[in-house]
């Protein structure tokens with residue numbers, strides 16, 4: 381893929397205990413078979429949902445073509461397209477409020493949080509409205525049942541809208557595909573009650589300050605209808621929570637944050653084009669899966685470390701943790717994901733990765749160009765800290781040395797590393813990256829004989845929790 385994210389597995393090819401190309405090549409026909417199945421029968425079944433066989437249910441494969449579908453509608457339907465509506469609502473919120481609370485959990489939260497951390501200043505919420513260019517402060521809640529964090533946010537937001545100016549006002553984007561997830565529903569009730577007080581008799585204002593993103597029906601849908609929300613967005617059929625970043629679930633928060641959602645979608649499309657056209661091991665999605673499966677099957681390397689060399693992408697690692705865990709952690713299978721951020725975690729986890737059990741594959745996520753101009757190690761009139769030798773080098777150069785040194789150390793001890801390189805953190809490259817990992821996960825699931833969609837195991841704790849929610853079982 382040129383001008384694009386790049387996957388390389390050179391660091392996993394070594395003798396005698398690493399991988400070799402012949403072994404990888406043997407996996408290619410099975411992977412190619414899966415690729416064809418995803419591109420043909422899965423897509424066909426999505427148009428005839430009544431024919432989906434039980435072992436493929438749910439079939440949430442509509443994420444694949446969603447980016448190009450939305451872009452096509454944008455060109456043909458113009459003002460009526462979902463993208464234009466998303467952009468219009470985002471602009472309205474930017475003009476009318478100073479803070480937006482995004483309520484959601486799991487797949488209804490992690491993508492938006494990734495975008496916030498990737499593209500906005502880590503100090504965004506501390507900046508003045510002018511310094512933020514009118515982009516509201518952004519907060520995330522409804523992703524936990526933590527009393528103190530919800531309480532602190534409610535205190536922070538305040539409830540006096542009497543002045544009428546945007547500075548004091550805030551809005552809620554509530555995201556839940558099912559509309560019934562307890563964490564999000566409870567938080568919504570809480571934030572709604574404060575918003576109602578703040579709006580007083582002004583029901584129209586209330587209806588403009590809540591934007592739901594939910595399924596075609598359900599409890600949230602009903603509640604939003606009763607509030608008469610002026611704008612609502614739908615999570616499309618056939619798109620599961622953790623695969624929904626390219627629907628309004630991710631796009632509306634992204635647009636509110638001022639992120640270029642068209643480039644973001646185009647990025648996903650370019651990953652698709654590569655996936656559609658490249659066969660067998662020329663396909664970087666299939667390459668990644670082949671390498672990971674072989675590391676697991678041949679060398680029992682079941683811990684998949686995503687080693688991120690950029691602080692702003694830590695939440696991307698958490699997004700991938702969820703994607704891998706909920707998609708493949710089934711039937712006593714599925715690698716265990718672990719996110720590390722370097723160089724920070726070289727001082728916490730690296731000892732174990734270097735000398736601990738040989739059960740890990742390290743995938744480096746490397747960003748070639750920082751978003752800001754490079755900081756230089758300066759001069760000091762004296763040299764007590766003995767840094768004169770590296771004076772004049774930049775932070776990116778120091779980072780590069782750390783990456784090279786760490787990879788070499790693993791290599792010297794026959795520990796496999798893979799690299800995914802992004803030219804920079806931009807909406808287009810992140811679009812490529814999200815789609816890349818969703819595709820690798822679906823392909824891997826199919827090769828392992830698992831349905832990557834759905835998360836039946838999560839239902840068990842929910843059932844038991846319901847039992848314990850009876851007042852008689854709880855203390856005050």
Ligand code: PA5
Nearest residue numbers: 486487488556557558561621622
């Ligand atoms: O990937 C998934 O489907 C889940 O993680 C869901 O996103 C999560 O459970 C939240 O569900 P909902 O959007 O229905 O509130």
